[in-house]
Amino acid sequence: MPTALDLDREALVSWYSRNRRRSETIFDSVRPEAYESRPIPLRNPICFYEGHLPAFSVNTLVKRGLGEGGVDAELETLFERGIDPEDEEAVGGGQSAWPSRIAIRSYAAAADRKVLAALAGADIAAEENPVLAGGLAAYTVLEHEPMHQETLAYMLHRLRYDQKIRPAALAAARIGGEPPVRASAHVPAGHATLGADPGEIPFGWDNEFPSQRVEVGAFDIDVDSVTNRDFLEFVDAGGYEDETLWDEEGWEWRAAREVRHPLFWELHRGVWMWRGMWDLLPLPMAWPAYTSHAEAAAFARWRGRRLPTEAQFHRAAYGTPEGVERAQPWGDAPPDATRGHFDFAAADPVPVGSFPRGSSAWGVRDLVGNGWEWTSTVFAPFPGFEPMPSYPQYSADFFDGNHWVLKGASPATAKELVRRSLRNWFRGNYPYVYAKFRTVGSP
Ligand SMILES: [Fe+2]
Numbered sequence: 001m002p003t004a005l006d007l008d009r010e011a012l013v014s015w016y017s018r019n020r021r022r023s024e025t026i027f028d029s030v031r032p033e034a035y036e037s038r039p040i041p042l043r044n045p046i047c048f049y050e051g052h053l054p055a056f057s058v059n060t061l062v063k064r065g066l067g068e069g070g071v072d073a074e075l076e077t078l079f080e081r082g083i084d085p086e087d088e089e090a091v092g093g094g095q096s097a098w099p100s101r102i103a104i105r106s107y108a109a110a111a112d113r114k115v116l117a118a119l120a121g122a123d124i125a126a127e128e129n130p131v132l133a134g135g136l137a138a139y140t141v142l143e144h145e146p147m148h149q150e151t152l153a154y155m156l157h158r159l160r161y162d163q164k165i166r167p168a169a170l171a172a173a174r175i176g177g178e179p180p181v182r183a184s185a186h187v188p189a190g191h192a193t194l195g196a197d198p199g200e201i202p203f204g205w206d207n208e209f210p211s212q213r214v215e216v217g218a219f220d221i222d223v224d225s226v227t228n229r230d231f232l233e234f235v236d237a238g239g240y241e242d243e244t245l246w247d248e249e250g251w252e253w254r255a256a257r258e259v260r261h262p263l264f265w266e267l268h269r270g271v272w273m274w275r276g277m278w279d280l281l282p283l284p285m286a287w288p289a290y291t292s293h294a295e296a297a298a299f300a301r302w303r304g305r306r307l308p309t310e311a312q313f314h315r316a317a318y319g320t321p322e323g324v325e326r327a328q329p330w331g332d333a334p335p336d337a338t339r340g341h342f343d344f345a346a347a348d349p350v351p352v353g354s355f356p357r358g359s360s361a362w363g364v365r366d367l368v369g370n371g372w373e374w375t376s377t378v379f380a381p382f383p384g385f386e387p388m389p390s391y392p393q394y395s396a397d398f399f400d401g402n403h404w405v406l407k408g409a410s411p412a413t414a415k416e417l418v419r420r421s422l423r424n425w426f427r428g429n430y431p432y433v434y435a436k437f438r439t440v441g442s443p
Contacts, residue, residue, distance in 0.1 A: 007135045012119045012142065015416070016057075019145040020112060022344070023053055026152050027101075034163035036098055039155050040432055048079065049152055051104045054111035055079035057141040060390055062114050065129065065137035066122055071110045075099070115141065130389035139203035140390040146414035153347065153412040154432045157277050166278050173276060176286035176351030179227040184220040185316070185362045186443055192216050192314035193325055195382050196421040206388035207381060207395040208421040214311040221308060221316045222438035224352040224365055225373065226299060228265075231289035232272070234299045235261055245301045250294025253429035262291045263431040277347035286351035288371050288436035293404045293428035296374045296437035305439035310377035310423075312440055313407045317368065318420055320361040327420055329360035329367050335409075335418040340369025343415040349434075371436035372406035372413075372424055379403040379425035402427055410434035 027050045038045045044052075058070045059080065070076045078099075099107070118124055118138075125135045132138075156164060194212040196204050240260050243251050253259065265283060266273045272283040291299070293307075300306050308316065317329045326332060330339050337343070339358040341350050353365045360367055367373065380399055387396050403425040409418050412434060426433055 007125055007138070009120055012135075012138055013116060015142050016112075016116060016119055016145075019142065019149075020053075022149055023050070023145060023152075026149060026156065029165050029167070030156065030159070031163050031165060032101070034159055035101055037159070037163070039158035043151075043155060045098065046152075046155065047098045047101065047104060049148055050101070051075060051079035051099070051107060053145050053148060054108040054115070056144055057115045058111045060131075060144075061118055061124065061137045061141050065124065065131045065390065066118060068114075068118075071114060072107055075107050135203070136388065137390040140388070143203065143205070143417060144391075146417060149344075149414065150410065150412040150434075153277070154434055157275070157347075158432065161278070161280075164278070170278060171346065173279070173281060173284070173346070173348050174350045174354070175281065175284045176354075179229050179286040179351065180224055180353050182230070183223040184441070185223050185364050186220050187216075187218065187312075187316050187319065187362050188321075189218045190216060190315060190319055190323060192311045192319060194310060194314055194421070195423075201419065201421065204419075204421050205394055205423075206386065206391075207379075207423055209386070210382060210384045211421075212382050214314075216309075216311050216315045218443045219308075219312055219315075219440045220443050221312070221362075221364055221440045223363060225288040225371065225436040225438045226296075227285060227352055228272075228274070228283050228287050228289050229285035231262065231291070231299060232283070232285070234302055237302070239298060239302050242302075245298040246294065247297060247428075249428060250292075250298060253292075253294055259295075259431075262289055262295060264290045274348075281348075284349075284351070287349045288352055288366070290349070290371055290434055290436055291374075292431040292435075293374045293426070295431075296435075297376070297428075300437070300439040303439055305441045307374055307376040307437055308440045310375045310405045310407065313367070313373060313375055314420075316362060316364050317360050317407070326361070328418070329364070330358050335368070335415045340366065340409065340418075341411050342369040342409040342413045342418055344412060346411055349411060349436075368408045368418060369411070369413075371408070371410050371434050373408045374435055374437040375405045375407060377405045379405050379423070398425060404428055406433070406435055 030046055036045045036047050055076045059076055062068050063070050124132055124138045126132045192214050195208045197211045198209055264275050266275055274281045274283050297307055318325045340355050349370050359365050406424040
């Protein structure tokens with residue numbers, strides 16, 4: 001049984017500090033006049049998240065876990081939870097006067113001191129306490145922050161360039177030339193293990209448990225994710241005007257919002273451009289197309305194919321001809337910068353196929369990194385699911401049939417989150433995410 005002594009406290013403290021420094025860099029890149037703006041209408045304003053991150057850590061680890069007092073009860077209620085509401089009216093409960101950034105940062109500094117003290121010295125893995133057992137609350141806090149850093153990245157992506165402070169040392173985007181020739185890989189019938197079992201990994205979110213063994217029939221899958229070049233063909237062929245390619249919800253969204261191209265694309269004087277984090281670029285044809293699920297599914301239908309199921313993604317990414325399943329597409333080595341485009345390596349994507357060392361056993365590329373991948377699987381609990389004691393609402397609130405599973409990782413996914421069992425999910429008409437896709441067909 002894991003005890004407090006088994007946890008590497010130094011590693012947890014340094015992980016927390018690393019998280020906090022990265023968050024600070026993110027918030028520092030927002031100009032003061034944009035601090036209370038809401039670049040994505042259905043989300044809270046930017047300032048909320050600078051308070052939410054430390055407040056969540058105090059609420060989860062210090063108050064809920066250790067049963068100690070917090071720092072500021074009022075702020076810990078205000079900043080309690082990020083939300084995914086149905087409509088714009090539901091956001092923020094009418095809150096309009098947010099604390100100043102100075103006040104939020106001073107709260108955060110006090111919260112950090114409490115959390116760091118707990119990680120360094122408190123009984124944070126007390127087995128008799130379900131919130132703490134195995135270090136649950138500590139890991140919850142440590143993975144919660146980088147997840148928000150990713151949502152903040154795609155939120156800040158929507159700010160105008162004059163609302164952001166460009167980093168002084170910014171590497172040039174890797175544009176690439178024409179994409180590789182389209183190819184598909186054959187994956188024979190076999191099994192895939194989704195999720196994980198408790199004790200198999202140090203930490204997982206509740207929706208990752210328990211593991212599921214699924215039999216998967218043979219299929220073929222695109223070697224590379226769909227590129228902007230590929231998607232441009234769909235746009236030029238009138239894909240956005242052909243209702244038969246879209247599911248009902250997708251078509252409704254397309255029509256209501258007059259969507260005619262991916263959100264990351266902009267047409268400037270007849271020329272397609274990519275809205276990068278820091279620059280507007282001529283559309284890089286070799287980059288993956290970032291789209292909503294609705295657009296991805298319409299494209300797949302136009303090609304006479306489908307999006308992979310979650311199990312097909314697993315089989316393509318982690319399966320092998322020998323029948324053994326790997327921890328990562330490339331094997332059991334931990335994720336690093338040679339395997340894929342993740343861990344904040346850059347703010348924008350890179351050309352597809354840039355990481356041959358990250359290929360799966362079937363030669364499928366970029367399954368992990370360079371953008372999450374949409375699947376055709378509706379987000380639902382695995383049989384035997386139990387809400388996690390440290391954050392019971394984490395997944396349960398989203399088992400509504402309106403969210404799709406995404407797998408893999410994006411450029412803004414921390415390497416600590418790059419694990420086989422991790423599942424991400426979004427609504428089908430949510431176009432802001434760093435999400436790409438590939439298609440499958442019958443062999
Ligand atoms: Fe949160």
